[in-house]
Amino acid sequence: MKAAVLKKAKEIKVEEVPYPTLESHGVIIKVKACGICGSDLHVYKRNDKSGTIFGHEFCGEIVEVGKEVKDIKPGMRVTAVGFKPCGACFWCQQGKGYRCSHMELIGYEFPGAMAEYVHVPFAVLGRTIFPLPEELSYLEGASVEPLSISYFSVNRAQPKPEDTVLVIGLGVIGLYAVQVLKALGVKRIIASGRRPARLEAARSLGADLLIDAARENTIDRVMEYTGQVGVDIVIECAGQQRTFDESIAVVKGGGKVMLVGVYEEPLRWDPLSVIAKNISLIGCLGGNFPACINLLKTGQVQAIPLITHTFPLEEAAEAFRTQLVDPNAIKVMLVM
Ligand SMILES: [Zn+2]
Ligand SMILES: [Zn+2]
The missing domain is CATH 3.90.180.10 (Medium-chain alcohol dehydrogenases, catalytic domain)
Structure with a gap:
């Protein structure tokens, strides 16, 4: 064969x-x-x-x-x-x-x-x-497999409809995360990415605020949009030092940073930035195929x-x- x-x-x-x-x-x-x-x-x-x-x-x-x-x-x-x-x-x-x-x-x-x-x-x-x-x-x-990664990560964060959620990194995993958040009824979804085609996809699939990270400062835009409060949850799908730092900077006190993207390099980070804000850093690896088959079948995710x-x-x-x-x-x- x-x-x-x-x-x-x-x-x-x-x-x-x-x-x-x-x-x-x-x-x-x-x-x-x-x-x-x-x-x-x-x-x-x-x-x-x-x-x-x-x-x-x-x-x-x-x-x-x-x-x-x-x-x-x-x-x-x-x-x-x-x-x-x-x-x-x-x-x-x-x-x-x-x-x-x-x-x-x-x-x-x-x-x-x-x-x-x-x-x-x-x-x-x-x-x-x-x-x-x-x-x-x-x-x-x-x-179904890539969708299940997004589904698992979003569910692990347990978002509530009134939460503001930032998705960083708009590859397939990030774009499915936007759709799963939408399907769960989250009303404010921010999507930050670098490629025009992917930003456009995030917009058409339900993101409420788009940040073109190639031209704009993600931290400034998020803080401005949230009245300097920050977001409840970050779904970090990019796996870069810069996006990790942005996640810690924009999550509000007591918020959650979901680590989904695969980091090619080890990180440098200051644990005090996490301790001082009571942030939960949560690693995500898992899936749920039946739930994802159902999301596709019902058209809630495309x-x-x-x-x-x-x-x-x-x-x-x-x-x-x-x-x-x-x-x-x-x-x-x-x-x-
Ligand atoms: Zn894969
Ligand atoms: Zn075994």
């Missing part, structure tokens, strides 16, 4: 690789769509691991089912969480492999879905394999406006270049 394989930094090649081996707890999925994630780009830029087949934001059709797998049948349209439990930790010993503390991740530690077929080694209906309702297209199905480019698998190299450098790219997807 064909797969997109990382050869060296910024070089992806589509080539023949072996069809996956079905394990007893696994399923094989014929891939229909797979998104390129910001986390993929971190590895793609540096090439930590040549031979990687990326792809953890995907969906498709079940074609083979391992003999220990229950209630999953060939032909089902699904999206999936791909990981391999270690089998030895506290959670694995109790049969709760989905909580494994040393899990290997699909698309990094073992082959992902930028291929014609992908093996999901731990297939449990409702835990790692989620049927797609017929209303959802494959492009939407492959959007994925299609964020999918700016699609490429066939054969053009994976061009797809990665587009996601990395095209200023108009929001989410680039491969379709098979």
Whole structure:
């Protein structure tokens, strides 16, 4: 079968690789769509691991089912969480492999879905394999994973409708966060980003105040908008020193800063700035696929406006270049 394989930094090649081996707890999925994630780009830029087949934001059709797998049948349209439990930790010993503390991740530690077929080694209906309702297209199905990151982070902040919430960083995760906040009834949503196409998307998807961080000072604009009070919650999706500092500066006393974006460099920060304002700094990593499938199905969250480019698998190299450098790219997807 064909797969997109990382050869060296910024070089992806589509080539023949072996069809996956079905394990007893696994399923094989014929891939229909797979998104390129910001986390993929971190590895793609540096090439930590040549031979990687990326792809953890995907969906498709079940074609083979391992003999220990229950209630999953060939032909089902699904999206999936791909990981391999270690089998030895506290959670694995109790049969709760989905909580494994040393899990290997699909698309990094073992082959992902930028291929014609992908093996999901731990297939449990409702835990790692989620049927797609017929209303959802494959492009939407492959959007459930990134949406679930935003959904989890926003919910962890427990926003109230009267809160003022700032979203910093308008990649896909930030743009989904804006929509989830809107769906939860939050009335004042501020969005700060640098690229015109993404600011425009934030505006059309419900942000009340836009800050063009390439030209404007985020701290000044937020303080002006909130009458010098600051915001209740910051959803920090950019993962930069500057955006971290801005988050601490604009959150009001007792407020929450949700750390969602992946920091490429360690931070320098003064803990007193957090202590003195009683700020909660909260790390976010998790998901909720059923809730997100429902948000897409009911139209409360839209994925299609964020999918700016699609490429066939054969053009994976061009797809990665587009996601990395095209200023108009929001989410680039491969379709098979
Ligand atoms: Zn991702
Ligand atoms: Zn484990």
